[in-house]
Amino acid sequence: MDRMSVRVIEATPISRCKYCLIGVPDVGLVGSIALSYLIHEQALTEIGHLESDAFQPIVVVHRGDPKPPCRLYRKDDLIAVVSEIPIDPSLIPSTARAVVEWARAKHTELIIAFSGIAVPNRLEIEVPAVYGVGSSDAVKTLLKEVDIPLFEEGFLVGLHSATMTECVKTGVPSLILLAQAHLRYPDPGAAASLITAFNKLAGLEVDIAKLLAQEDEIRVRMRELMQRTQQQMQQTQKGREQEIPPMFV
Template identity: 30%
Template sequence: MRDASDPPARPDDTPDRTGDTPARPDDTSGRTGNIDDPRGSPAPLRGSTDRLPTFSVTHDSSPSETLIAGFSAYGLAGLTAVDYLIEHLELEVRGHVIAEGLPSITPFEKGRPRHPTRLYSADDVDVTLLVAEQFVPPVLGESIARSILDWTATNDVDEIAVLSGVPIPHGPDAHRTFYIATDDYRETRLVDADVPPMESGFLDGVNAALLDRGMDSPLGVGLFVTPVHAQAPDVEAAVRLVETVTDLYELDVDAGPLEAFAAEIRRHYEDLAERIEEREPEGSYDRMYM
């Protein structure tokens, strides 16, 4: 018991009854954060500022009514397919997506830097292509999807097709392309197409966000997926995606030379795949079951 003659305790002498050292405000402890975390504001991504990353889209000219997109994901099949289409349709860079607050990557070619997420168009081609070499964590899928969809609404884009690989156990019979699509996209593009639906499962990240928004808006959204293997790029998977989208949109592109094309850019994509593996938590890819 404290004697009455003892001096009063100073406030900073008060024992810490919690027994825990309070975390520093800037201590993220390696957490990437969760925008739906009920415990409070999510911790920022490592390498970012003290706020959540934001995305903005710029485009130099009016895009086509159809946007075809490929994002950095396991196997890089969708990214390879879109890159190949850009090369063979002879499209030009017409815009890009700026990501504020994500760890930066700056690809370059022949000594010239370029934005990691770019938009390509041509006056004589009826599609605009989006190639996203910068990996976006699934927790930020809603944010980048919102920016893309705000841009498509402003620029009268009618539909989005996303090409993607999914790392799921599969046999030889599953080496084909499947779709998950909103009703309006299916009625417009898939009624007579030789593309089966993916039976059931779950999506996350930007693919989930685009489809979720598409269900409640006039924008048609179609996601085309094919099983992929660990090597990057999975050339056979990319070929399947190219063949599917060229048939659906009647694009004058031969998928035959894609293997040689992939060999030329393999080193670039291997480096990109290593970055994705470092930053993508295990199991954060789309979860699907056939």
């Protein structure tokens, strides 16, 4: 097998999945924060991980147990794919391909990537807005039905853009939820807005009060991860997401 290939390893096999959520460190760490909180509050169970010979030899220790940094969690028909380390830019295409192929094999109804879009006036925004990018007209209609505005113009960079590209190619329904966020600082407030948006999509009632109450603690705890993520974002030209495409389409 190619050294750069990425595999999804299931410790607990599943056959179907309604929602496959993806959260990795990027703008404001909002995807990582939102999914970690969702996993805890909804009591999702670890069912597998991502594996590659090209991954750095890193183990994450939680409560004395060593774990892979990129893991899968499940509760009922909900799957969460979360990473505690930034994805190396060279592994973004193969990671996106592996996750989408796995989700397709599980008859996933919708892949939802949790992410942020950097805004320069974030300090002036009390409740960050959330925008959606849909892979098809049907997904865009779903966004409109729950009053999530479309992200109309801009660039998307990184794992979520690669995942969207794979979904369009393979016909797997997908959307990216983008919360207004700080580019270089952990942003629990933006993560809370993502959870609120997902509540509307999935008909859930995940309470964000505890997340908002822990904002200062989360910012301190995730400072170093944000610094490492910032280095990776520079390599993937993440700053281009603040630009407007030059063409009229």
